[in-house]
Amino acid sequence: MPVLCDLKPSGRYVATDLHRAGGIPQVMKILLAHGVLHGDALTITGQTVTEVLQDVPAEPRKDQEVIRPWNNPIYAQGHLAILKGNLAPEGAVAKTTGFMAHKITGPARVFESEESCMEAILAQKIKPGDVVVIRYEGPKGGPGMREMLSPTSAIIGEGLGDSVGLITDGRFSGATYGMVVGHVAPEAAVGGVIALVNEGDSVTIDAEQGLLQLNVPDEEITRRRAAWQPPAPRYTRGVLAKYAKLVSSASKGAVTD
Template sequence: MKPGHLAGEDLTVVSAFEAVGQYSAGRIDDVRLLAVERHACPGAGSCGGMYTANTMSSAFEAMGMSLIYSSTMAAEDAEKADSTEQSALALVSAIRKQILPRQILTRQAFENAIAVIMAVGGSTNAVLHLLAIADAAGVPLALDDFETIRARVPVLCDLKPSGRYVATDLHQAGGIPQVMKMLLVHGCLHGEALTITGQTIAEVLANIPDTPRPDQDVIRPWNHPLYPQGHLAILRGNLATEGAVAKITGVKKPQITGPARVFESEESCLEAILAGKIQAGDVIVIRYEGPKGGPGMREMLAPTSAIIGAGLGDAVGLITDGRFSGGTYGMVVGHVAPEAAVGGTIALIHEGDSITIDAPARLLQLNISDAELEQRRSVWQPPAPQYTRGVLAKYARLVSSSSIGAVTDHD
């Protein structure tokens, strides 16, 4: 989606969510709120920043499953129609040549996708989705692989939600192929990986410049990245023995220790934020929103955007066993596993408990003794399931931990 414009500012759908928080905190009036709402989404297409849809389309371009440049084209531009025609021709050719998805979706392809997602500052949801896709494709992939690749790939693109630019700006600056070529040149991409056209990644990128154009600053030069390492970190500790996912770039204070403010649902948390009941230094806990507890692992865009809108983005932490929108940023940690619904430590937090989020140390910790934790665990009882029959009840019974992709056909 092309960005909306208001008073010289680029808007996306997240702008509308944040405006609700700004309005509730008295930072804008109803005239401004209505104006943002009316201008945020000017036409067709997926959310305008490097949010989940654009992150995943970029990932598939990186994996060779779609044609180059296709993931950052504006939905309403003529080149999208041309790309659609070219995509159909490529698909027919792949069928004739019997180039099959599992030949493209190799371990190398997934590593390429992760590298590109780190470089563009993509969504936390990419972790969940790529784990699930790899599982379906029979490719071994684990949470720690994201941490390994994060350590060697810088953030090269200054994109929303925490940056300045939108996806169409990235397209004009050279798109995903420019980012991929830089990664390839610097040894962070597997050039021999196959693509849907039958060419290798290196062959597809042969005519792309090694360096970004100097007349733009959406894509940074390799020696002047936005951040020296990737932005999606895997946190562990007694609150996430199976792991949790955090965006650690774009936050002024990557560590926080504060009192827990515990909520059993997204709605109850949002109500408290909009009522001004959250204070600087708090660590918000939203639980029973995981794969089984949701069921379905909802994204917490409304409360996280309200926090940003209220001016608390750098002053509070938030952890959840649910997901985040790709538009979320701030000191937030999601995909906490084991989730509350199966008795994970997040279910045992009491209001006011001390919690530490330490992004540089990759730590997510409930600061109570092991003895106290075990005592709480011994008396914990799972809540009654929200659904006892039908599709959602079946899903809740079958779904696995988010740490392995929340898949429903695992042994």
């Protein structure tokens, strides 16, 4: 998907400039015209997307520079990629801008929490070529899908940003740099395959092919799943315990219906 809007923090303009240039309806009409929106989807008005946008031009106005036409984007590809594979059957999110390598295969370095991973990074136990796995930090496991900015920043601080991968069922911020994959679903707390990764297993992150793979035979994954037991919840009372009990998968928005 191309990047069409020149907006801060990396661009020049702000939301009010976007509004004056045609706003979200203009961006939606460009996407609709190029077949990447479902025009028959219903909106809150009761009309379809196509009906709501019927009077919006298919191309942005020429007297503004905030919204680019489809054939002249800011970037040909956006900064996020959705990865799938046996390690993330419901999907995961990788950030793909700002670094050279978009794929890595290496031994898993497995951590059950953000804190234990931080200790290993600061003790210089993570080496080039490793794939760090931080699990039990998802919507249920965190609970709340904690942000993994500290480990990713520490990896950069150790000079490993271009040589170490990181996979988590937690999340990361817009400031994160490197071969980082978050939002892995299903998460470890519900028995997702990320819970079955062993120290030293071969793991592949390939943003070019959209792949997140545990390079272990299916029979071995089945054996590990049969032996897996969920850890005790971090909270047994209060709002966090209630949240962990009710929250859905990250792939469904981590909602609590």
